[in-house]
Amino acid sequence: MDAVSRTTPERARGRGQGAARERILAAAARLFAHQGINATGMEQIAEAAPVSKRTLYAHFRTKGDLVLAHLQAxxxxxxxxxxxxxxxxxxxxERILGLFDPPAAGAPGTASVRGCxxxxxxAEFPDPESPIHRYAREQKLRMVRLVTELLEELGCPRPAALAEQVVTLADGVASRAMVLNQADYGRHARAAAEVLLGQALDGAG
Structure with missing residues (x-):
């Protein structure tokens, strides 16, 4: 039995559904990056995917579900x-200082620098109890935990306090690079982070 004959209709549908979901997420990522989440409608995403609105809502019951899946991806x-x-x-x-490397470019076909x-x-879902806001907060808390662990590996004293300083610099750079549309803006904060790390490591010695 060849490979074609082994492909059942159920498997084919499963692959098709998976491909549709990935196209929806890819279209959403492009549009969200280019014009913002709240300014992007579900019909626009369906057209860009391209999928029917029925298929779109079969995968993502609400726009909030789609936004959350987008952030998770x-x-x-x-x-x-x-x-x-x-x-x-x-x-x-190197991982810590990598936070200050130029951010990724915006949506394909644009030259815009995007922030975090x-x-x-x-910012688009300001209610702290919103599932989307909560997920964003979890990622930012995870960021500071990861930096704290790396600083512990380096033997820095008071790693938690230094981690907060480092991530504050990194988030600030991401925002300013986007506002100013300067991909290399992180060089300023990288220099400050190097000073902080150097002082901490000298103190550890």
Whole structure:
């Protein structure tokens, strides 16, 4: 029996449904980055995917569900500001300073610098009890935990306090780089972070 004959209608439908979901998420990511979450309608996403509105709502019952899935996909992709902190090919110090590397470009076809998607989402959903705001907060708390762990590896005294200073610099850079549309704006905060790390490591010695 060849490969084609082994493909059942159920498997084919499953693959089709998975492909549709990925197209929806990819379209949402492009549109959210280019024009913001609240300015993007579900019909626009369905058209860009392209899928029918019925298919879109079969995968994501509400726009909030889609936004949350979008943020979860970003978090797992490693392509966000925090992604560098889990890279196993870099040492602890390089991971921390990697927070100040130029941010990823905006949606394909644009030259805009984008800020942190979690901060952007929290700003568009300001209610602290909103599932989207809560998820953004969880990612920011995870960010400071990861930096704290890396500082502990380096032997820094008071790693939690220093981690808060580092992530405050990193989030500030992401926002200012977006507002000013300057991808290399992080060089200013990187210099400050290097001073903080140097002082902490000198103190540890």
């Amino acid at each position: 970003l978090a797992s992709s490693g392509d966000t500001l925090e992604g560098v902190l889990t890279r196993e090919d870099l040492g602890p110090r 998607p979690f901060i952007d989402a929290a």
